[in-house]
Amino acid sequence: MDSTDTAPSTMDVTNPTSSPADTVAFIGLGVMGYPMAKNLRAGLGSDKILLICDVNHEAIKRFKIETEGQGPVFVVKNGYQAAKAANTVITMLPTSQSVKDVYLHPESGILAGCIAAASDSTSAPDQKLIMECGTIETDTIQSVAEASQRVSSTELTDTLTFVDAPVSGGPMGAVAGNLTFMVGCPPLKSPTVFPIVQSYLKHMGDPSGIFLCGDVGTGTAFKIINNYLSAITSLAASEALNIGVKAGLDPKLLSDVINASGGQCWVTSKSNPVPGVMPNVPSTRGYEGGFRIELCAKVLGMGSRLAKQVGARTVLDQPTLQAFGEAMGDERYKGKDARVVYKWLNESQRPS
Numbered sequence: 274m275d276s277t278d279t280a281p282s283t284m285d286v287t288n289p290t291s292s293p294a295d296t297v298a299f300i301g302l303g304v305m306g307y308p309m310a311k312n313l314r315a316g317l318g319s320d321k322i323l324l325i326c327d328v329n330h331e332a333i334k335r336f337k338i339e340t341e342g343q344g345p346v347f348v349v350k351n352g353y354q355a356a357k358a359a360n361t362v363i364t365m366l367p368t369s370q371s372v373k374d375v376y377l378h379p380e381s382g383i384l385a386g387c388i389a390a391a392s393d394s395t396s397a398p399d400q401k402l403i404m405e406c407g408t409i410e411t412d413t414i415q416s417v418a419e420a421s422q423r424v425s426s427t428e429l430t431d432t433l434t435f436v437d438a439p440v441s442g443g444p445m446g447a448v449a450g451n452l453t454f455m456v457g458c459p460p461l462k463s464p465t466v467f468p469i470v471q472s473y474l475k476h477m478g479d480p481s482g483i484f485l486c487g488d489v490g491t492g493t494a495f496k497i498i499n500n501y502l503s504a505i506t507s508l509a510a511s512e513a514l515n516i517g518v519k520a521g522l523d524p525k526l527l528s529d530v531i532n533a534s535g536g537q538c539w540v541t542s543k544s545n546p547v548p549g550v551m552p553n554v555p556s557t558r559g560y561e562g563g564f565r566i567e568l569c570a571k572v573l574g575m576g577s578r579l580a581k582q583v584g585a586r587t588v589l590d591q592p593t594l595q596a597f598g599e600a601m602g603d604e605r606y607k608g609k610d611a612r613v614v615y616k617w618l619n620e621s622q623r624p625s
Contacts, residue, residue: 306365316476356386457492501576546615563610
C-alpha cells in the first residue's frame with residue numbers, strides 16, 4: 274500500500290471538523306479489511322465518524338454506498354490525515370513494507386500525523402490509540418512499536434499507544450464478524466488501554482475471542498504460531514480425507530467420524546476441503562473466496578523463521594512448504610483457497 278496518495282482523484286477528500294475523540298480511522302479495505310471496516314461502521318453507531326483509506330478507489334466508492342445511513346463515512350488520503358483527525362486508527366495492511374510506509378513515512382505516515390495533531394492542539398495532547406491487525410513479520414511490528422514509543426515519550430507526553438492485534442478466522446469470519454483477535458499491548462498501559470481496544474474489536478470479532486497475549490509483538494507471535502499449525506493441518510487433513518476418498522469411503526461420513534474423534538481439527542470441522550461435504554465453504558465454490566494458498570505458504574514461512582529465531586526444532590514445516598510450492602506452481606490451483614491442496618493431492622499420482 275502506498276501511503277502517500279490513497280484517495281480517489283474523482284472524490285473529494287473530506288476532513289471532518291468533529292472531535293477526534295468521536296472519530297475512528299480504518300486503513301486497508303482488502304479482502305479482510307473491507308468486511309471488518311463494514312462491521313466496525315455498523316457497530317460504532319451513527320454518532321461516530323469513520324474515516325476510510327485505501328489504494329483501491331472502487332472499494333472506497335462501494336464502501337460508502339454499502340454503509341449509507343449507518344453513520345458518517347469520510348475519505349482520507351493517508352495515515353497522516355487519519356491520525357490528525359482521529360484518536361483511534363486501525364490498520365489492516367498486507368505487507369511489512371506497507372506497514373512501514375503507512376506508519377513511519379515522515380510526511381504521510383501515522384506517527385507524523387500524531388505529532389502534527391499534538392502541535393496543532395492548544396491544550397494537552399489527546400490520548401491516541403493506533404493498532405495494526407494484519408499478520409506482519411515480528412521485526413516490523415517491533416520497529417513500529419519502538420518508533421511509536423520514541424515519539425510518545427519525546428513529543429507526545431506519553432499519550433500514544435501502539436498495539437498489534439492480528440486476526441484469525443479468514444474472510445468468512447471477517448464477513449460474519451466473529452474473528453479472533455490476539456492483542457499485544459504495553460504492560461503498563463494494558464489495564465486502561467486493553468478495554469478500549471476491546472470496545473472497537475468487539476464490533477469485528479467475537480467478544481470472547483479477544484485475547485490479551487502480552488507485550489506488543491506477542492499478538493503477532495501468537496498469530497504466526499496459530500497460522501503455522503493451521504497451514505500444516507490443512508495439508509494433513511487433506512491427505513487423510515484423500516486417503517478415504519481413494520478408498521471409496523463417504524467423505525461426509527468420514528468427516529463426521531473424524532470430528533467426533535481424535536482427528537478433529539478446524540479444517541475438517543469448519544472449512545472441509547472436500548467439495549460437497551460442507552455448505553458455504555471455499556471447496557464448494559471452486560476454492561474461491563478463502564485464504565489463498567500463497568498467503569498460507571507465506572505465513573507458514575513466517576512461522577518457520579520464528580522457529581529458527583528462537584531455536585525451536587521443527588519437522589513438518591519444510592515438507593508442507595514444498596507441497597504448497599508444488600501446488601502453487603500449477604495454474605489449476607494457483608490463487609485458490611489453501612484447502613485446494615486436497616484437490617491437488619486427489620488429482621496427483623502417488624510417486625512410485
